[in-house]
Amino acid sequence: MAESQTKESKNKQINSVAIMGGTFDPIHNGHLRIAVDIVDRFHFTELRLVPCFIPVHKSHPSISAKQRLDMVTLAVEQHPSLLVDDREIKRTGASYTIDTLIELRDELGPEVPITMVVGMDSFLSLPLWYQWQRILNYAHILVVSRPGWHPEFDIELQELVENSRAQSAAELQSAPAGKIHMETLTELRISSSMIRLLCEQNKSIAYLLPESVHAYIDQHTLYQ
């Protein structure tokens, strides 16, 4: 098991885990504010950020997986409940969420609630994900609002939402998997693509992401 993913978990009783996957190219305050909101408001023991190795539905990242992982690691250093899980990068190949959830369920056992956090934009693309209909067997899905994206579901997704919708966020803690819940959290109109574009245009990215990540981007002259 990866060192980074056990660092905090080791001495702690894990009652429930949230995971947030992404390309994190780079990680920014939109991701981080949501992560913090989620642990504080919904009482997860920890939230693990899981950078993918090769994103399945996106163009290939412009920088290395190691650089994206380094930046996620820097970003969570100051927050005890946010962890980095590097399993997808270690696994290499296409990063299928279902594989990650199966591994996590195996490690945490059948009882621990696991919640996969996704922004509304990602949730709308769920029917394109590999084996998406199996996801709720292993985890809940917490969908968070994202500026510019509306809950306009296609028929398959609408059916899934109707069949699995939780009555309240508390249900994410009272069963191991199987529910979908939607929440409006701190809405920040920040995206990694916006940050990459600003860098390309030689404009400032200050206050969009942690200073440590900003310094890393400068030091390694990324996204120029």
Ligand code: ATP
């Ligand atoms: P890109 O612009 O390259 O697509 P991104 O900002 O969307 O990057 P990702 O790494 O693709 O970042 O996103 C990882 C997860 O975080 C996804 O579930 C996405 O919906 C969510 N997310 C990213 N930014 C925000 C935001 N500002 N508000 C809410 N959710 C977000």
Ligand code: MG
């Ligand atoms: Mg995105």
